[in-house]
Amino acid sequence: MDDDVVITRADQIRLYLDTLRARMEPAQFRALGELLKSSLPLLTSTHDSITIDIPDEDERHVTPEVKDEFLAVLGILSTGSMDHHIVDLGNGASAMVHAEAAADPGRLQELRTWADERRRQLTRSEASQS
Numbered sequence: 001m002d003d004d005v006v007i008t009r010a011d012q013i014r015l016y017l018d019t020l021r022a023r024m025e026p027a028q029f030r031a032l033g034e035l036l037k038s039s040l041p042l043l044t045s046t047h048d049s050i051t052i053d054i055p056d057e058d059e060r061h062v063t064p065e066v067k068d069e070f071l072a073v074l075g076i077l078s079t080g081s082m083d084h085h086i087v088d089l090g091n092g093a094s095a096m097v098h099a100e101a102a103a104d105p106g107r108l109q110e111l112r113t114w115a116d117e118r119r120r121q122l123t124r125s126e127a128s129q130s
Contacts (some may be wrong), residue, residue, distance in 0.1 A: 007079045031061035035070045071096040089115040
């Protein structure tokens with residue numbers, strides 16, 4: 001391979017999505033596309049979170065695999081790297097981390113502890129708003 005060739009983030013995402021299109025069920029790939037399209041405001045938002053709305057007919061196709069691939073695409077977009085892993089943080093939460101973090105049990109435990117604390121904070125906040 002020519003060392004002078006620069007692969008852009010767009011090229012990386014296009015390649016990754018082409019690979020996903022070939023191996024995912026069409027309905028799941030469509031749902032992934034809806035997630036990606038709906039998440040674009042996240043890139044310019046100053047908020048901690050946004051609501052992602054997808055059509056009802058696609059909602060049932062948002063499987064854990066689709067969610068993980070969504071994180072992977074956002075990871076490529078945000079880092080310009082394809083060297084990351086999706087890790088389970090517990091209670092249905094996943095995160096995209098670099099390979100070094102994925103291989104570090106201590107770092108993974110820190111992330112899981114952080115995710116647990118964040119869930120507790122959100123639960124307390126929701127309870128106080130009720």
